[in-house]
Amino acid sequence: MPDLNQFNRRAARCLLGFSILGLAICGPAYAAETIKIGSVLSVTGPASFLGDPEEKTLKLYVDKINAVGGVAGKKIELVVYDDGGDANKARTFATRLVEDDKVSAMVGGSTTGTTMAMIPVFEEAKVPFISLAGAIEVVDPVRQYVFKTPHTDKMACEKIFENLKLRTFTKIAMISGTDGFGTSMRAQCLKVAGNYGIQVVADETYGPRDTDMTAQLTKIKNTAGIQAVVNPGFGQGPAIVTRNYAQLGMSATPLYESHGVASKSFIELAGSAADGVRLPAAALLVGDKLPDTDPQKKIVVDYKQTYEASAKQPVSTFGGHAYDGLFILVDAMKRANSADSGKVRDEIEKTKGFVGTGGIVTMSPTDHLGLDLSAFRMLEIKGGDWTLIQPGS
Amino acid sequence: MTALLNNRYAIVAALAVVIAILPFTFPSSYYLRVASLVWVSAFASIGLNVLMGKAGQVSLGHAAFFGIGAYSTAIGPAHLGLPSWASLVIGACVSGLLAYLVGRPILRLKGHYLAIATLGFGVLVALVITTESRWTGGPDGMPVAKLTVFGWRIGTAYAWYWLSGAFLLLGAWIALNLDDTPTGRALLALHDSEVAARVVGIDVAGLKLRAFVIAAVYASIAGSLLAMMNGFVNPDLAGFQHSVELVTMVVLGGLGSIVGSIVGAAVLVVLPQALTVFQEYENLMLGFIIIVAMVFMRDGIVPMASKLIASAR
Amino acid sequence: MSEFLQLFFSGLTVGAVYALVALGFTLIYNASDVVNFAQGEFVMLGGMVTVFASAAGIPLPVAALIAVSVAVAVGLLLYWLAIAPARGASAVSIIIITIGASILLKGAAQIAFDKQFHRLPAFSGDAPIDVLGASIQSQSFWVLGGTATAVLILYVFLEKTLVGKAVLATSASRLAARLVGINTATIMALAFGGSAAIGAIAGILVTPITLTSYDVGTMMALKGFAAAMLGGMGNPLGAVVGGLLLGLLETLGAGYVSSTYKDGFAFVMILVILFAMPQGLLGRRTVDRV
Known part of the structure; x- marks a missing residue:
């Protein structure tokens, strides 16, 4: 059976491959000192x-x-x-x-x-x-x-709410991702909102892989009296939220993103829709705009x-x-x-x-x-x- | 050798010897952890093999039962004050009951329709686990209490190695003996031809349902074991990716072969550990190896190997 | 009313993409009985290759053409190197092969491209269009138009051309097709190539709306497969109906019921429909032959 012979050789090669892989985990190299x-x-x-x-x-x-x-x-x-x-x-x-x-x-x-x-x-x-x-x-x-x-996500909520309080906003909507980051931050925000006299009147969520959030945003848009929208989430989700937000013409209501979007790619992905969005983030993003006296500037x-x-x-x-x-x-x-x-x-x-x-x-x-x-x-x-x-x- | 693969006493004895000897060759307890993972995954995939290999029904949502088992041992002690072992039993009962309830309508579907229905069921269970965070800790998961048996706290890697190994032996023994029961023989008939089985008076729907329940209980127990071993659960355990992984173990090892399920589990657990040497090429290699293995060993590793050995004589 | 229109258009847009992926599933399934879980990777390739080609300074239409060609080449290679050699293996073995291919393609894409999310500019500007009080992204019309065109071309190809009829004949009975002199291997390769092209087109059309990255394929395959099954596997019209319906279910569910259980809502509907109609909405009833 020529076919089987050929197969035998193939199988042997395959088995050899497996045994090499096996060895690879058996012998990690130890570098001295x-x-x-x-x-x-x-x-x-x-x-x-x-x-x-x-x-x-x-x-x-x-x-x-x-x-x-x-x-x-x-x-x-x-x-x-x-x-x-x-x-x-x-x-x-x-x-x-x-x-x-x-x-x-x-x-x-x-x-x-x-x-x-x-x-x-x-x-x-x-x-x-x-x-x-x-x-x-x-x-x-x-x-x-x-x-x-x-x-922590709790600090991000507090930083955002501090700013909301300053602007005398009391009624907000939240739209959160259902991944670990979004869920955890949503819970923290709901917990501390009262400390800043803030009421969450609409509370929507989206899946981490969702590609369209207009449904949730339409609901928020049709809820009366909302003064600002907070989006706890990371990854590409917030970029889509931001784009849908502009598409629905909601830009007059301030939108707050979380520290989970703190990389330039968020601005690239959201495009012009990102204009006017606020978020709490580390000094790293604005290094060149810090005053020279700022201790973090050099680093x-x-x-x-x-x-x-x-x-x-x-x-x-x-x-x-x-x-x-x-x-x-x-x-x-x-x-x-x-x-x-x-x-x-x-x-x-x-x-x-x-x-x-x-x-x-x-x-x-x-x-x-x-x-x-x-x-x-x-x-x-x-x-x-x-x-x-x-x-x- | 082929005879060996067909004799259930020989299989269980060989498995026992392997489990007993293996730890003496391990340089560190990390290997115990990997081996325990293999035993637990093998336990789940043996159960799934009863459904797929023997009853010929595919399930793309089987991780749901794994997740239910895992979360029962997390929620039982944390929220209900139950002992861990009782939670394991309750989890297995819940899984079995749920399989019984959803199995009736789902198993009427055939082929790919069955696949999408089980997939949908799996997605739903994972979604509930992810969403009901008051009970489950949400997408980040929750800690699991350590298992205590007669005041003896099972926590070390060795303890878990022996416990998971013992469960695997038991699970393999039961599955092997299934062939000799009326259910097992009827399953064999069903696998060969559903129509023929029905013609000779086998209750096909009831039979499929029995296999589905058995598979669910196996997966649930495996989930409970893994949860207690890890001391932590998260929704990934119930997710689609994990379902696919379980199916891959069964098919790669060999449909209908109990030994195959263990080999399939071993390959899929050890491979990602071995492939870390390839760094960013890791996933590329994993996909490549799965394709090559399935193309050249289309019946699975173990059936192919026994055929080879038989023809070499 | 404007709220309903808003949700309706969003659902239709998402659904059109599912429909294209489902169409890809159907084409391959018809010609070869293979359920190709690497279908989502064609969508990823369409989007990612276009993004990287246009970033390299190639004009968008040319970049899109390159992306489609790359996807078609990958589809053909998938058939010749992984599917054809495994002919005769059980259906579930072949599914595992396509899952392996999906892992491999993702692994290759993360090296060839990167692990970041990317976007394409909308084909005709970012300004939304107002339709009876609902504001619709202009790209939505590209997606809907593109889907309609793809479906139309596929229909004409299958019904009016000789090669298309050969595909249909192969799907009806491979043995009979071979007996009347059809080269079924070529037909199957054609199906893989065509399916890859459809997937890539979906990826290109939708990237300005949904963004793309090396691992968007898994979700697309999941939803596309669900749509194909919902409509009835093997029926191109069913794939389109199933896709649009799934998209609408998700969006209307999120808008009117609960955004948390959005995916659950869609899958509950699928289960209910399958329990009532075990062959999907437009599937053929099969009879076991003994």
């Missing part, structure tokens, strides 16, 4: 717009740190795994980092979902974990080994230039979170003069006055984020660019 930093990021999948700049940032700056001699006399070895946005996969990679790669610390976890799934692994192994996820539940309640760099301008030159894409605050996480960790390792997980954890908690892209970070045993509302700037999009709003407007 390096500090291993692990990272599990959503480089692909629905949250890839977070994981992609985060991965690029980590790789870029680890190379830079190593080029000038590394940390505490040792080079950093970065181990990155892509969870594809899947929490179960993230959980497995977390175990792999801790048990197999034996990392000293971890900077990663692109989404709240993957972060929450990985937390038990790092808590149990007593390995510091600096998360890049947004929701407040990552650091509230405080866990011994878990820290995070991005501003955000540096990061923006370095990132854009290397990645060939506009900077986002998401990559900035990874930058902050990496340097909070590296600074802690320098102060501890060691890569010992316990000592590094203690030093991370003592981080004081760290100037990052997201703000000035001062942590404490009861605060594993270390940012306050001043870390957020209220921005308005004008003529296709970010601008700082005038104080008091």
